[in-house]
Amino acid sequence: MEYRPYYLAREWQRLGHRVRIIASAHSHVRTHNPDLRGHSRLDEVIDDIEYTWFNTPAYSGNGVGRALNMAAFVARLYREGPGLAREFRPDAVIASSTYPLDIWPAHKIARLSGARLLFEVHDLWPLSPMELGGYSNRHPFIMLLQAAENYACRHADAVVSILPKVREHLEAHGMAPHKLHLIPNGTDPAEWLGAPSPLPSSVADTLAGLRRRGHFIVGFAGSHGVANALETLLSAAALMRDDPVTFVLAGGGPEKERLQQRARDEGLEKVCFLDPLSKEYVPALLASFDLAYIGLQRQPLFRFGVAPNKLIDYMMAARPVLYAIEAGNDLVSEAGCGISVTAEHATAVVQGIRAMRAMDPHQRNAMGLRGRKFVLENLTYPVLGQRFLKACA
Structure with missing residues (x-):
């Protein structure tokens, strides 16, 4: 809901x-x-x-x-x-x-x-x-x-x-x-700060296999819809065939079947589609990503800003973020938790991924932790609930 x-x-x-x-x-x-x-x-x-x-x-x-x-x-x-x-x-x-x-x-x-x-x-x-x-x-x-x-x-x-x-x-x-x-969207910290539920064995085995092969995992978790600019992510995968990078797309949605067919048609062997996972497994899934991707199609309406729940999930999972959205606000830059690139621009996405992969892992981890700190201080529902009550007074 x-x-x-x-x-x-x-x-x-x-x-x-x-x-x-x-x-x-x-x-x-x-x-x-x-x-x-x-x-x-x-x-x-x-x-x-x-x-x-x-x-x-x-x-x-x-x-x-x-x-x-x-x-x-x-x-x-x-x-x-x-x-x-x-x-x-x-x-x-x-x-x-x-x-x-x-x-x-x-x-x-x-x-x-x-x-x-x-x-x-x-x-x-x-x-x-x-x-x-x-x-x-x-x-x-x-x-x-x-x-x-x-x-x-x-x-x-x-x-x-x-x-x-x-x-x-x-x-x-x-x-x-x-x-x-x-008062932006937020998250429930209790769902993130405890021990995450272990992933189903099939998913855990797939991700462990990528780790054993030394692959850098660029992940997306959420609805596979037109608005989320996943075509751009597949275009980036096509440009990175020779890089040790695997793109993991988890979730369902109206565009999933077409995206899977495109990956098959173009022989994108380093694109992995996972079935939707229930909410309890999302923290463990996101923790398995080296870099979390979020993109949106360019829309004039975004001049008023965006507040995607998916981004807050990425930040709470302490994952560095590749942010491919053009909007009136940029939470990733504000929090210092990743890199922002041009929306719907596959070459820019590739450049962002390569820049993040070349970074020292400690730097990437520090980015992710800054994102979590930002959310805990500003975007949890205990904080937002109090702010909303002041508006009601």
Whole structure:
């Protein structure tokens, strides 16, 4: 699932607050959606966090089905808002969907309960569907989204953004300067600082074999999607056929089969694909990399900054990072935990890998440790949860 609301809620619960998450039962950001067994609503408690799931239409892709899902969820929030306000009586209401349409029912709940209203920005809508999907600013759905964003900027008591470079955009849409709080994605340190779960034997044997052959392991762990610029990584592998470097790609996703076929077609023998591993094995997997790769396609939207969870995982694993992203921020340079190269540029990736491989192992380890130190000081959910509470006050 999308873990940020869960981790924040868990921290607030530990600090003595009561937290309820209200969500659509159907969303593409989850591996498994909750089973409502035909009911229109499900209330349950997960790790002391109260959840309310509203049944909404299932969908795939970004077409009409997703729009209907959004409309059903927002309409349900409107209908059940007065009851939620009476029953739960919140002190703070956070509108935190990817899209801003839930700001209107969230404001209604906040008014009825005398609560502060917060607007949390994950992605910039309607700018995202306009710039990525080519929608006109005159499209009725885009105009509705714009009205919601403008309303949120004007009426929210505070605006929390994951993206670090959004101030100018939000102020242009009515946000008062004092309202903005920058609170990035983070991690749960408890999942990283204990002894990692040993890798499944098949994976451990594969990685051990590469070590015995003296190969430098460049690793990627995550979704194999177009956005992650893995084509660039395969192009780099093609340029490094004669280098003792193996590229390990772990995970699944819509592009995996095509990437595997390309590797076969081009005879990329030093590219190794691993099946997805459950969360418990990720620390041990990342620890096996000599260098962790993260890339994204070039997108104008990245001028507002990026906050990839994968990067935080790499840093917590104390791995030096090859960062092939062009964005308004560069966490790798800020933390001094790796090398930044031109996005979607295979030759630049090759140069970065060779520079890191030529480095003394102690230097690479020091880079990785700086990344972990940076995350522990700034990007753990105990830290971020406290910062978010200040925005709620």
